Amino acid sequence: MTPEETWWEATRDQLLLLQFCPACRRYQHYPRFVCTGCGGHDLEFRAAAGTGVIGSFTVVHRAETPYILGRVRLTEGPVLLTHLVDLPDPHCDLPVRLAWRAQPGGRHLPVFRSADDGL
Amino acid sequence: MSVAIVGAAECDLGQTGKSVLELQTQAVTRALADAGIPLSEVDGIATNGISRFSATQLADYLGLQPSWSDSSFAGGAVFEMYVARAAQAIDAGQCRTVVISFASNQRSARSRKLAGVVEEGTPEAAFEAPYQPLYPISYYAMTAQRYLHTYGLTRADLASVAVAARARAQLNPAAWTYGKGPLTVDDVLAAPMISTPLGALDCCLVTDGGGAIVLTSAARARHLPQTPVKVLGYGEALTHTGMATAPDLLHTGAGAAAARAFSQAALGPADIDVVQLYDSFTISVPLGLEALGFAKPGEGLHATIPHNTGGGGLAYCHPGQFGVLLLVEAVRQLRGDSGARTALVHGTGGIFSSHATVILGVDR
Ligand SMILES: [Zn+2]
Numbered sequence: 001m002t003p004e005e006t007w008w009e010a011t012r013d014q015l016l017l018l019q020f021c022p023a024c025r026r027y028q029h030y031p032r033f034v035c036t037g038c039g040g041h042d043l044e045f046r047a048a049a050g051t052g053v054i055g056s057f058t059v060v061h062r063a064e065t066p067y068i069l070g071r072v073r074l075t076e077g078p079v080l081l082t083h084l085v086d087l088p089d090p091h092c093d094l095p096v097r098l099a100w101r102a103q104p105g106g107r108h109l110p111v112f113r114s115a116d117d118g119l
Numbered sequence: 120m121s122v123a124i125v126g127a128a129e130c131d132l133g134q135t136g137k138s139v140l141e142l143q144t145q146a147v148t149r150a151l152a153d154a155g156i157p158l159s160e161v162d163g164i165a166t167n168g169i170s171r172f173s174a175t176q177l178a179d180y181l182g183l184q185p186s187w188s189d190s191s192f193a194g195g196a197v198f199e200m201y202v203a204r205a206a207q208a209i210d211a212g213q214c215r216t217v218v219i220s221f222a223s224n225q226r227s228a229r230s231r232k233l234a235g236v237v238e239e240g241t242p243e244a245a246f247e248a249p250y251q252p253l254y255p256i257s258y259y260a261m262t263a264q265r266y267l268h269t270y271g272l273t274r275a276d277l278a279s280v281a282v283a284a285r286a287r288a289q290l291n292p293a294a295w296t297y298g299k300g301p302l303t304v305d306d307v308l309a310a311p312m313i314s315t316p317l318g319a320l321d322c323c324l325v326t327d328g329g330g331a332i333v334l335t336s337a338a339r340a341r342h343l344p345q346t347p348v349k350v351l352g353y354g355e356a357l358t359h360t361g362m363a364t365a366p367d368l369l370h371t372g373a374g375a376a377a378a379r380a381f382s383q384a385a386l387g388p389a390d391i392d393v394v395q396l397y398d399s400f401t402i403s404v405p406l407g408l409e410a411l412g413f414a415k416p417g418e419g420l421h422a423t424i425p426h427n428t429g430g431g432g433l434a435y436c437h438p439g440q441f442g443v444l445l446l447v448e449a450v451r452q453l454r455g456d457s458g459a460r461t462a463l464v465h466g467t468g469g470i471f472s473s474h475a476t477v478i479l480g481v482d483r
Contacts, residue, residue, distance in 0.1 A: 004242075004245055008245075029246075029363070030242045030245070030246045030361070030363075032242070055261075055265065055368065056261040056262070056264045056265040056268070056368055057261060057264060058257050058260035058261050058264060058314045058315050058316075058317075059312075059314070059315040060251070060252070060253060060257060060313075060314050061311075061312045061313055061314065061315070062233055062234075062253060062313055062314070063251070067251070069250055069251075069252050069257050069261070069314075070261075071261055071362070071363055071368070078363075079363040079364075079365075079366065080363055081246070081247045081250055081252065081361070081362045081363040082250060083250050091268070092264065092265055092268040092269075093268070103249075109249055109250075
């Protein structure tokens with residue numbers, strides 16, 4: 001499997017994987033065949049904690065139902081492009097946590113919701 | 120470096136109903152006429168956006184067999200990169216007369232898509248497309264959101280960029296919005312929302328258009344009709360293609376590109392008289408002026424350096440890759456009666472993906 005396939009397969013179990021380089025102890029996303037920190041190839045996958053903060057976001061209005069696109073900086077370091085859900089008042093620097101949206105075929109798409117929504 | 124821009128021109132702009140090659144031909148032949156150089160003397164071509172073999176295609180169409188060409192693709196920044204490549208090629212003796220050109224009929228052809236194009240097989244297709252970002256608008260929108268948040272500003276503050284661009288375009292008869300009257304902050308705020316905080320009037324125009332410039336050695340330029348516009352420095356920076364790659368949305372490649380150009384020219388921001396920077400969206404202007412050294416972080420909306428004098432992509436013309444017209448306007452300013460002796464041109468491509476700065480000057 002390619003790193004990309006491994007990553008998507010893990011979403012079936014609602015696992016958000018990040019590539020980790022033991023040589024430079026650094027996480028990266030999206031998964032690829034090289035560590036962008038040291039150029040090494042011996043990367044392993046680790047499950048992300050699923051916590052982060054909103055770096056920025058935009059409400060996309062060119063759709064029947066507007067949706068919130070966001071850049072979430074994970075606690076481990078990498079930034080994900082994602083959707084922010086159940087967030088009536090999104091703002092930069094808000095803590096968020098991982099949630100999942102089912103996709104056709106059993107995979108899931110990671111999305112993020114408020115970290116303190118009591119759920 | 121001893122290379123100068125000796126000719127510059129626009130093709131027809133706006134909604135032309137013309138083909139790309141007709142507009143390209145207009146741009147090239149008008150720029151050559153401006154330079155006083157016959158078409159047959161062109162031995163270098165840099166262009167894209169025509170076909171897979173863009174420079175070769177244009178050479179075929181014009182009946183030329185150039186000894187140098189460049190069809191690099193890096194979005195709207197590439198024309199500033201072509202200047203660097205052309206200056207190197209002329210200095211190295213690989214060619215003598217280079218035409219850099221671009222034209223698009225995107226308004227007439229209705230070829231611009233708001234969602235953009237996602238190329239299959241890229242990481243963006245796998246990891247970003249499922250979230251349906253508008254390309255490139257949503258990236259600039261997230262940058263704008265972060266900018267307003269960081270500096271405690273509002274959409275109305277950003278709207279002032281569109282208002283100022285429209286005002287400048289009222290002095291430029293070639294501008295798409297010429298004669299359409301002034302814009303108010305309320306107009307900008309009331310325009311349809313596209314991707315918050317950017318509404319329709321925070322976005323550059325979608326028009327046909329293009330232009331061309333002609334470069335040759337500074338030694339030869341002295342014998343040509345126009346005041347030679349010397350290439351004093353250039354610099355580039357490529358930073359990302361993905362919307363999640365850049366660690367900091369407010370730290371673009373513009374600073375690195377400009378620093379390289381300033382270093383080569385042995386000049387600094389205080390030495391520059393006029394700036395042409397790629398105003399794809401309102402946010403691009405303050406953020407760009409800050410990165411280029413013309414304002415402190417967060418103070419770009421109050422920068423006093425004259426910039427985007429023709430109205431820019433927001434109010435004058437935006438044919439999809441605006442970079443060539445930044446150069447044309449810079450040449451116009453340096454030859455004109457504004458008294459400007461130095462100009463900085465900064466092109467940007469994609470989602471702040473590629474950056475290229477060129478510093479130009481005239482002896483006055
Ligand atoms: Zn590493």
